[in-house]
Amino acid sequence: MKTKTCRFVRAVVRSDDFPEDGKPEIVFMGRSNVGKSSLINKVLGRHGMARVSKTPGRTREVHYYLIDEQFYLVDLPGFGYAKVSQAMRRQWGKLVEAYLSRKTAIHLAVHLVDSRHDPTTLDAMLRDALLSRGLPTVVALTKSDKLSGSKIPRAVSQARQQLELPDDVSVIATSSKSGVGMAALGRVLEDALASNPGSPG
Ligand SMILES: Nc1nc2c(ncn2[C@@H]2O[C@H](COP(=O)(O)OP(=O)(O)OP(=O)(O)O)[C@@H](O)[C@H]2O)c(=O)[nH]1
Numbered sequence: 001m002k003t004k005t006c007r008f009v010r011a012v013v014r015s016d017d018f019p020e021d022g023k024p025e026i027v028f029m030g031r032s033n034v035g036k037s038s039l040i041n042k043v044l045g046r047h048g049m050a051r052v053s054k055t056p057g058r059t060r061e062v063h064y065y066l067i068d069e070q071f072y073l074v075d076l077p078g079f080g081y082a083k084v085s086q087a088m089r090r091q092w093g094k095l096v097e098a099y100l101s102r103k104t105a106i107h108l109a110v111h112l113v114d115s116r117h118d119p120t121t122l123d124a125m126l127r128d129a130l131l132s133r134g135l136p137t138v139v140a141l142t143k144s145d146k147l148s149g150s151k152i153p154r155a156v157s158q159a160r161q162q163l164e165l166p167d168d169v170s171v172i173a174t175s176s177k178s179g180v181g182m183a184a185l186g187r188v189l190e191d192a193l194a195s196n197p198g199s200p201g
């Protein structure tokens with residue numbers, strides 16, 4: 001997607017610290033190390049904007065990037081990293097719960113799933129959390145550069161089946177390395193920004 005300016009504005013650790021300026025938000029969610037920060041950078045065309053981790057489970061805060069002074073891209077901390085303590089898991093759950101409850105601001109949730117692996121129980125829980133709130137959702141299969149071409153369509157239909165996605169949720173194969181899927185994802189983001197959250201179409 002074409003953007004002019006992009007800046008990091010806030011790292012939220014407390015549920016009462018989310019921006020309340022009414023600007024639209026597009027949130028990137030998925031398990032730790034799935035490629036959230038990389039995808040944000042790639043879709044913005046800004047290398048190094050969102051921090052890409054060398055060790056998984058790094059991003060512990062909700063990171064807000066303000067794009068063209070108009071809308072936020074939100075990098076949510078990843079779930080499912082084994083080395084995180086129970087207490088941190090609970091804290092993560094609370095923060096995500098509080099984040100998702102602010103329905104009106106969220107125009108789109110991008111749910112990232114690794115294209116090489118089956119969705120996990122946590123992915124199913126995230127899908128439930130998004131769909132039960134009626135949040136517009138798109139599933140991005142990440143790291144598709146690691147699959148041979150013929151395996152990509154299969155991964156897309158498998159993810160759709162295994163996550164039992166309704167027809168209005170698209171599944172897009174992406175790669176932050178090769179750029180595959182960025183045009184399609186960019187279009188979904190632009191459409192979401194142009195729509196009112198909660199209203200069909
Ligand atoms: N081959 C390949 N590697 C990728 C791709 N996207 C991300 N990676 C790698 O996967 C690792 C994790 O990427 P991040 O973007 O930091 O993932 P994240 O989901 O933000 O991770 P956390 O913030 O720790 O939850 C890094 O080593 C990236 O270089 C991709 O499309 N292709």
Ligand SMILES: [Mg+2]
Nearest residue numbers: 036037051059
């Ligand atoms: Mg990250």
